[in-house]
Amino acid sequence: MTADPSLSNDGLKVAELIKSGEDQAKAIERAPGVWESRGVGNSYLLTTPEGDVVVNAGTLGDARRGREQFAEVSKNPIRYIILTQSHANQYGGLEVYKTPDNLVVAHKTYPEDRVYSEVLSPHYRRGSGRVFGGITRNLGDITPTKEVAPDLLIGDEGLAFVLGGRRFEVIHTPGGETRSAVIVWLPEEKIAVVGNLFGPLFGNHPNLNTLRGDKPRWALQFIDSIKTLRALKPELVLTGHEEIRGAEHIEREVTRIIDSVQWVHDRTVEGMNAGKDLSTLMREISTPPELTLTEEYGKVAWNVRAIWHEYTGWYDPARGLTELYGVRASSVAPAIAELAGGAERLAERAKAFVAEEKPLEALHLLDVALAAEPGSELARQVKREALTLLLAQTGGKNLWERMSIAAEIRDLDV
Structure with a gap:
């Protein structure tokens, strides 16, 4: 692959x-x-x-x-x-x-x-x-x-x-x-x-x-x-x-570079002061056409995140109180998989998300499925499909993004 x-x-x-x-x-x-x-x-x-x-x-x-x-x-x-x-x-x-x-x-x-x-x-x-x-x-x-x-x-x-x-x-x-x-x-x-x-x-x-x-x-x-x-x-x-x-x-x-980065900075700060969470700001903030820069190395959404962390550190209340502790979300993956009827059922639902062209939602489910059952061939195959779809949707023009997706797919072949 x-x-x-x-x-x-x-x-x-x-x-x-x-x-x-x-x-x-x-x-x-x-x-x-x-x-x-x-x-x-x-x-x-x-x-x-x-x-x-x-x-x-x-x-x-x-x-x-x-x-x-x-x-x-x-x-x-x-x-x-x-x-x-x-x-x-x-x-x-x-x-x-x-x-x-x-x-x-x-x-x-x-x-x-x-x-x-x-x-x-x-x-x-x-x-x-x-x-x-x-x-x-x-x-x-x-x-x-x-x-x-x-x-x-x-x-x-x-x-x-x-x-x-x-x-x-x-x-x-x-x-x-x-x-x-x-x-x-x-x-x-x-x-x-x-x-x-x-x-x-x-x-x-x-x-x-x-x-x-x-x-x-x-x-x-x-x-x-x-x-x-x-x-x-x-x-x-x-x-x-x-x-x-x-x-x-x-x-x-x-x-243009100066004004573009300043725009992203100012909109991030405004959003923080308005009480918006980080994920919302990453989705919403974009530069006006006259300040558009290429995103082959850095990306607006990533810089929103970097600016947020620059000012507030690692804790994001929107992610919940469990962020304060060292127990990962994956620790409950087996329990979630059990309730769902097994990792295969989660993988099947993830496959439906892929069919709906929602690769990120699919990947969230697959993280749970593979944490519960790392050897699930169906989950691994669906993850490969989700990652391939994500690459197509993003265009593969950003070096970090493309090569990170490639690394994830490469890991599935191990």
Whole structure:
């Protein structure tokens, strides 16, 4: 069943961008002296007569390939390596570029980010594996063999320096994917290297709280960081995966992103104050046409949930008092199945929901059926049908959603 192409990562823009470096033979010159090596996270070489600056090392595999590509366009020593955030597709290849003669630069919160990500490494890797396992391929190409600590930690005020006549500014943008996020600004050329400040896709709803379980981003902090970029009036923005050109285009699209996330934030807060429950707000809130962003990575409904949790935490009274305790709803599944006449009867009713094109209602019933009787072939088959219908209804355009559904179907084959 998992051979179904709709369950693969084919056609997903994020997946295509992540894999785009696999066949790259040469560094791409995005502007004079600005070279790009593509990968799970793009790396950039900014050249000067007195030495070069690398922005983001990429994963370990990316760095091994990128170092060779950069060596073909510049024989200068690398003086600085600047990390735009604390994910493995930025720091993973540090050991490839690090020498005693260069400085690794990161925000002062970077070490804290690395500590908690290592403490929770098995948790995060499980979450990432379910979504990205078929995209990033070999884990050994991502995971560094040793930790390389920053040489220079900068404060919230940022850092400015001149190298070989080229001015660099490092600006803190804590609303990025990690608290240590920064952008590298070349003021004289109006070029901003922003990493994954927007997430992997420009013009997409940000993923304020990813399904793999990262620390959530705060909506207003994200907005403030994007405003910081807009105030620079860049003419070229280089993200972790894309290039965005044209001052007017950038300002227009950046403003739309700001206004769209602000809209979702404000409607969520209004709904909370009006006494609406979270599920209702997730269903009801949508952006007006002029503020519509793509939902290939983040989604409006998920950001409603992230904003709700940002302000109120994990407890949702609408889910009942049992949320306060460690006894799961599935603990009563055998009793419910018994009352219904068995797991098969629940599965049959779930199949009727599928026929009515109500896959989520079917999945609720199937959770009970399979908790009561995990080996029920009928329940497993109906769940496969419900998940396939859900994928068709959602369109399969969101990476997290499609690959999560694919993982659920894959689990049924175990």
